[in-house]
Amino acid sequence: LAEAGADVVELGIPFSDPMADGPTIQRTSQVALDGGTSIDDVFRVLQSFRTDHETAAVLFTYLNAPWARGVQTFVEEAASAGADGLLLTDLPLGSDADLEARLESGPLDLVRLVAPTTPPDRAARIAARSQGFVYYVSRTGVTGASSELPPALVEEVGALKGAASVPIAVGFGVSTPQQGRTLASVADGVVVGSALMDALGKGGVEAAVRLAMELMEALKRS
Numbered sequence: 001l002a003e004a005g006a007d008v009v010e011l012g013i014p015f016s017d018p019m020a021d022g023p024t025i026q027r028t029s030q031v032a033l034d035g036g037t038s039i040d041d042v043f044r045v046l047q048s049f050r051t052d053h054e055t056a057a058v059l060f061t062y063l064n065a066p067w068a069r070g071v072q073t074f075v076e077e078a079a080s081a082g083a084d085g086l087l088l089t090d091l092p093l094g095s096d097a098d099l100e101a102r103l104e105s106g107p108l109d110l111v112r113l114v115a116p117t118t119p120p121d122r123a124a125r126i127a128a129r130s131q132g133f134v135y136y137v138s139r140t141g142v143t144g145a146s147s148e149l150p151p152a153l154v155e156e157v158g159a160l161k162g163a164a165s166v167p168i169a170v171g172f173g174v175s176t177p178q179q180g181r182t183l184a185s186v187a188d189g190v191v192v193g194s195a196l197m198d199a200l201g202k203g204g205v206e207a208a209v210r211l212a213m214e215l216m217e218a219l220k221r222s
Helices: 023-034 039-050 064-069 071-081 097-104 120-129 153-161 177-184 194-221
Strands: 008-012 056-061 085-088 109-114 134-137 168-171
Touching: 008 039, 023 194, 039 056, 039 064, 039 071, 056 064, 064 071, 071 097, 097 109, 109 120, 120 153, 134 153, 153 168, 153 177, 177 194
Parallel strands: 008 056, 056 085, 085 109, 109 134, 134 168
Antiparallel strands: none
């Protein structure tokens, strides 16, 4: 994906109860767990990636992973392996002030989520606290490829940009080059996960890379 032109690569640490994810990521997470994939395995993959790639890498997981390892140990090992950021979907702003402060002062950028249902004043606070970038959830529900984007999405992202001091990336449901091109007119980045995993499952690495290249080409033309 990095060689296809991705500016940031998201690397997931599988979890047995991925409540924010749809069928595709749930399935791939379970396959990874059934195969014995551990936190250390993910760190080793990242270390290997870092031997010849400088592309930014964000770890995506749930609080269970840092709690199981010990928060300080987890973030230090993740940073040592080459991670640049951390996205925890089950750590909303204000849910654990002490933990949030520890993560924000650590070596990884703590990426925050904003949803369409987030009140504007809270969205502004989240955007102000997010590090690296703000991950804007394009729709309610769970992750997964979608054929259509919500009609108000472009307007919502545009409004959020006024409150953010870091770039805004849009994810959840983005699956086609045309959708990416539409979002690129207002967002700073586009996150594609499930569609790439679907392509990987159906056509292997070549299919996933081909889709990534098509998405990148569409973004360049926007």
